[in-house]
Amino acid sequence: xxxxxxxxxxxxxxxxxxxxxxxxxxxxxxxxxxxxxxxxxxxxxxxxxxxxxxxxxxxxxxxxxxxxxxxxxxxxxxxxxxxxxxxxxxxxxxxxxxxxxxxxxxxxxxxxxxxxxxxxxxxxxxxxxxxxxxxxxxxxxxxxxxxxxxxxxxxxxxxxxxxxxxxxxxxxxxxxxxxxxxxxxxxxxxxxxxxxxx
Amino acid sequence: xxxxxxxxxxxxxxxxxxxxxxxxxxxxxxxxxxxxxxxxxxxxxxxxxxxxxxxxxxxxxxxxxxxxxxxxxxxxxxxxxxxxxxxxxxxxxxxxxxxxxxxxxxxxxxxxxxxxxxxxxxxxxxxxxxxxxxxxxxxxxxxxxxxxxxxxxxxxxxxxxxxxxxxxxxxxxxxxxxxxxxxxxxxxxxxxxxxxxx
Numbered sequence: 001x002x003x004x005x006x007x008x009x010x011x012x013x014x015x016x017x018x019x020x021x022x023x024x025x026x027x028x029x030x031x032x033x034x035x036x037x038x039x040x041x042x043x044x045x046x047x048x049x050x051x052x053x054x055x056x057x058x059x060x061x062x063x064x065x066x067x068x069x070x071x072x073x074x075x076x077x078x079x080x081x082x083x084x085x086x087x088x089x090x091x092x093x094x095x096x097x098x099x100x101x102x103x104x105x106x107x108x109x110x111x112x113x114x115x116x117x118x119x120x121x122x123x124x125x126x127x128x129x130x131x132x133x134x135x136x137x138x139x140x141x142x143x144x145x146x147x148x149x150x151x152x153x154x155x156x157x158x159x160x161x162x163x164x165x166x167x168x169x170x171x172x173x174x175x176x177x178x179x180x181x182x183x184x185x186x187x188x189x190x191x192x193x194x195x196x197x198x
Numbered sequence: 199x200x201x202x203x204x205x206x207x208x209x210x211x212x213x214x215x216x217x218x219x220x221x222x223x224x225x226x227x228x229x230x231x232x233x234x235x236x237x238x239x240x241x242x243x244x245x246x247x248x249x250x251x252x253x254x255x256x257x258x259x260x261x262x263x264x265x266x267x268x269x270x271x272x273x274x275x276x277x278x279x280x281x282x283x284x285x286x287x288x289x290x291x292x293x294x295x296x297x298x299x300x301x302x303x304x305x306x307x308x309x310x311x312x313x314x315x316x317x318x319x320x321x322x323x324x325x326x327x328x329x330x331x332x333x334x335x336x337x338x339x340x341x342x343x344x345x346x347x348x349x350x351x352x353x354x355x356x357x358x359x360x361x362x363x364x365x366x367x368x369x370x371x372x373x374x375x376x377x378x379x380x381x382x383x384x385x386x387x388x389x390x391x392x393x394x395x396x
Contacts (some may be wrong), residue, residue: 002268003290004251004262006244006252007261009244009247009248010244010248013241013244013245016224016237016241017229017241018226018229019226020226026287028215028216028278030261030285030287031215031291032215033248034286041249042211043215043245044241044245044246045214046204046207046237046245047230047242048239049204049226049240050205050238051235051239053204063202063205064232065202069202070200070202083350088231089224089225089228090227107363131228140392152228173253
């Protein structure tokens with residue numbers, strides 16, 4: 001069926017979102033059309049407001065509405081340890097664990113020669129400058145355990161260690177609540193490598 | 199983590215969409231923030247444009263940007279047969295099959311006493327008026343094969359038959375490409391009930 005033009009356009013735009021296929025885009029579009037004008041306006045407004053008011057923190061690169069972000073501004077956080085992540089979503093995930101009380105650095109991706117992404121395309125320069133200021137003692141690299149994430153972790157360790165900071169990597173292993181039987185071999189291998197005395 | 203207010207608001211609004219849980223809402227919000235302002239504006243604009251310009255057709259109730267909708271206006275379509283569906287999404291699905299060349303009638307739901315939805319909450323009155331005009335010979339009831347959908351089909355058949363129209367129901371059975379082994383009992387029972395000579 002040929003949708004009326006404004007509906008087709010809406011489906012097309014929704015379909016561009018990650019993980020939203022044509023069917024889901026249709027369902028969402030019909031839901032929006034079936035709802036009130038107020039609801040649609042609230043959604044559209046939220047998109048625009050967020051995009052207009054949320055910037056990247058000039059220090060760590062995290063999403064924020066005030067620059068520097070509230071983590072960088074928080075004097076109660078441990079200024080001597082920086083956790084390096086791929087993107088702002090990872091900051092949110094780590095914050096939810098309430099385990100880490102230091103600062104962050106958002107790389108904006110990982111080194112990936114296949115995709116043409118080199119160290120200069122990431123915020124590695126900025127990270128070096130933060131470390132060179134001298135108060136940082138440890139860098140925890142929390143990039144994802146993918147080939148690119150590992151390569152980036154290694155690269156960072158190589159350029160950061162000469163500056164006299166400890167470079168650590170978060171542990172990889174069996175997820176808590178996970179079942180050994182269903183763990184892939186790489187994760188299992190990592191779990192053995194990272195074993196600790198109890 | 200406490201998201202900055204505009205981001206939290208965006209996640210909240212996206213989370214209201216059907217099938218979009220908190221995690222997906224977060225992923226979408228971060229995607230929107232990571233994209234260009236232009237993309238965000240296009241999405242917001244598409245939502246508003248669709249909601250402002252798409253109305254329900256005054257005849258059949260389908261979504262349209264021109265009233266009556268292009269199906270109701272199309273003189274090449276069979277004016278003697280009306281397919282009754284629960285909502286506008288169903289019209290789109292049936293149109294995609296290119297099997298049906300008549301007109302539609304969108305009920306706006308199904309009779310569901312548990313949810314407090316009676317015949318008066320649907321567009322059944324409008325359907326009766328369309329039938330009373332006299333040119334309609336058949337009503338195909340294509341409500342979903344749920345308890346409520348079946349009850350609605352029965353109700354429609356009871357009030358429409360006295361008006362001298364044929365009331366039919368679409369067939370239910372094993373989906374094409376489906377596997378007998380995985381079909382539920384009700385579907386299998388329907389497949390047997392609806393068997394035809396070959």
